Structure formats: structure tokens, C-alpha cells
Ligand SMILES: [Fe+2]
């Protein structure tokens with residue numbers, strides 16, 4: 001690739017202000033939109049929220065009037081981009097529908113990054129997180145069916161499998177051991193820096209979305225499930241952000257933030273199938289190239305270093321949204337029993353010490369019941385078995401995947417055990433014709 005963002009001028013800051021009509025465009029149609037247009041829209045909202053939040057934090061540490069002024073002007077532009085990206089979502093797309101979109105982002109984004117990540121340890125961390133968001137998609141799909149009559153494929157359009165992963169009740173860890181080893185800013189590839197910041201932004205926004213919307217349903221078990229999964233997203237933010245070198249200066253971080261925005265909009269622009277939305281991505285790429293120029297100039301002035309040392313001399317691709325079923329299946333079959341080790345490493349259930357700090361957390365949080373387990377118990381009442389969307393080959397492995405993923409220790413009392421799931425599946429097969437007649 002020959003595109004070097006640092007060599008582009010982009011749109012100057014004075015030309016970046018837009019009117020309300022431009023900021024609030026026309027939403028997409030939820031029944032016609034390509035699922036990966038929706039994932040791009042959801043991800044870019046998260047990227048803009050991070051870009052905006054970081055600048056406000058940055059400004060609170062700044063003394064220089066001129067720099068404060070520049071950063072304040074850019075943060076207002078980031079905010080207007082956030083509105084445009086987020087409000088592409090239509091008013092009639094329910095919270096649960098949007099939620100399935102968020103988890104599809106997490107699964108397919110993390111899977112793509114894991115395969116394009118040069119740092120082995122970072123890749124392993126992506127694979128680990130991947131199986132958790134994969135299980136969230138499955139748990140929320142139960143409620144989407146029960147509460148709103150939505151099939152998972154109404155949202156994921158057959159591109160992402162929906163079936164049990166590493167069970168959500170086991171995602172709760174001591175947040176201390178969630179933390180990972182950080183990359184070395186001097187040697188890490190720009191791809192690694194962009195991958196991690198993109199994922200942190202996505203996970204942070206997923207957390208915020210559940211925090212702000214989980215209460216909007218009356219169903220108590222669903223409200224508890226939002227709270228439960230929100231807690232895991234909090235852990236995901238902790239896990240992924242800890243991969244970032246804490247010794248990067250604020251100007252270096254500013255540079256990486258703008259570069260990450262550039263790379264993401266560049267990818268969106270290349271991949272977008274909706275011509276109208278593609279024009280927005282093109283404009284936003286131009287805006288971000290303008291921000292990158294400013295960040296690079298500030299970096300040169302205050303750090304007296306070459307920005308290429310930090311972000312390289314070419315664009316990197318944080319994500320091509322496309323089906324990742326084969327890759328995810330491979331990780332799923334191999335790693336459902338994987339757990340966090342005590343030394344920022346990874347281990348498996350059978351090797352966990354008795355005093356593993358996450359047991360204490362899980363015992364407390366799930367002491368009455370695990371809401372995400374109740375999601376399957378309720379689905380059994382509605383549908384004889386859990387709601388899944390997977391081809392027969394994968395569907396036939398569901399009981400064995402569950403068996404592999406379940407711990408013996410700190411198991412919630414209401415856990416759906418593998419033999420129970422097997423019984424549900426048999427019952428469903430027996431009544432299938434009658435059930436489908438009802439639908
Ligand atoms: Fe932005």
C-alpha cells in the first residue's frame with residue numbers, strides 16, 4: 001500500500017464545521033441495511049466517542065493557551081462526527097436489535113484483528129476476548145427472540161454464527177488479573193497500536209451502550225443480563241487498554257488517536273456498499289487527515305521527534321468487516337476452556353489454583369443466580385430449546401462446547417448443564433414441526 005496519511009493535507013480545521021442538516025443525516029433503513037454497514041456505523045460511533053473523550057482529558061492537563069484552543073476546536077468536530085455516525089441508526093431499531101449489532105461488531109472485528117495482528121501475545125488476547133463477545137451475542141439472541149420476536153439472522157444476516165461460547169457466567173474475573181502486559185512503544189508495529197485503540201474504543205462504547213440502555217426493558221432477567229454483560233465489557237476495556245504502553249506521552253497518544261481515526265475511515269470508505277454512507281466516510285477521512293496534520297505538527301514541535309517513528313509511513317487496516325465463521329469456530333473448539341492466568345498469562349480450567357482470585361468474584365456475583373444462564377432457561381419455555389443460528393455441523397457440537405467451557409468451581413446454581421441442554425435439543429426435535437407451525 002502506498003497511501004501515507006502523514007503526507008496528506010486533508011480538510012483544514014476552519015472548513016470542518018457543518019450545519020445541523022449535514023450533522024444529522026438520514027438514517028438507514030433497518031430492514032434493508034447491509035449488516036456490515038451497521039457494524040461500521042456502530043464502530044465509528046465508538047471511535048468518535050473515544051476521540052472526543054480523550055481530547056477533553058488531554059485539555060485538562062494542558063497549560064499552553066494556543067494548544068488548548070486548538071484541541072477544544074477539534075473536540076467539537078469529533079463530537080459532531082459522533083452524532084452523524086451514531087444517528088445513522090434509525091429510531092425504529094430496537095435496543096436489542098442494536099445490541100446484536102454491537103456484539104456482531106465485537107466478534108467479527110476481534111476475529112479479523114487476531115488474524116492480522118503481528119504481536120503474538122496481543123493476538124492471544126484478542127482470541128481470548130473474542131469467545132466472550134461470541135457468547136454475549138448468543139445470550140442476547142435469546143431475549144431478542146422472546147421479547148421482540150427477532151431471529152438472530154434478522155440482524156447478523158447469516159454472516160456470524162450464534163451459539164454458546166465460553167459461558168458468560170465465567171467471564172467475571174478479578175479485574176486485577178484482567179490486566180495484560182503492555183507493548184513496547186519503541187518496537188510495536190503501527191498495526192498493533194491501531195488494532196488495540198480501535199478495539200478499546202469499540203468495547204468502551206459497548207459498555208456505555210449497555211449502561212445507558214439496559215434499563216429500558218421491563219423484563220427483570222433481561223435487565224440483569226445487561227448489567228451482567230456490561231460488567232464483562234468493563235473488564236474488556238480494562239484488558240485491552242492495559243496492552244497500551246503507559247509511557248507514551250500525551251502528544252504521542254494524540255497522534256495515535258488521529259491516525260487510528262484515519263485508518264478506520266479509510267477502511268470504511270473502501271468497504272462501504274451504501275453509496276450515500278460512503279460519501280460520509282470520504283468526508284470524515286478528509287477531516288481526520290486534517291486532524292492528523294495538526295497532531296503531527298504538535299508532536300514535532302513539543303517532542304522534537306518524527307511522527308513516522310510512531311505511526312509509520314503507510315495506512316494500516318484495522319478491520320475489513322466480513323464473515324469470520326471459520327476462524328471463530330476454530331478458536332471456539334480449541335479455547336472455550338481457556339482462563340486468565342495469575343501472571344498476565346493464560347491457562348485452562350483444569351490448571352486453575354484453588355485460590356484463583358476470579359473464583360471469589362464469580363461466587364459473589366452469581367451467588368443467587370446467573371442472569372445469562374436464565375436466558376436459556378426462559379428460552380426453553382418459549383421454544384423448547386435455546387435460540388441458535390449455525391449450520392448443522394456446528395450446531396451438533398453445541399453440547400460438547402458447553403461441556404468444555406463450564407467450570408466445576410464457582411458454578412452458578414441455575415447453570416444449564418450439558419445433559420439438560422441435550423434434553424432440550426431432543427425435546428425440540430420431537431416438537432419441531434408443531435413449534436414451527438406456531439411461528
Ligand atoms: Fe473524528
Ligand SMILES: [Fe+2]
Nearest residue numbers: 103106133136
Ligand atoms: Fe460483548
Ligand SMILES: [Fe+2]
Nearest residue numbers: 133203233236
Ligand atoms: Fe466485549
Ligand SMILES: [Fe+2]
Nearest residue numbers: 258261288291
Ligand atoms: Fe480526529
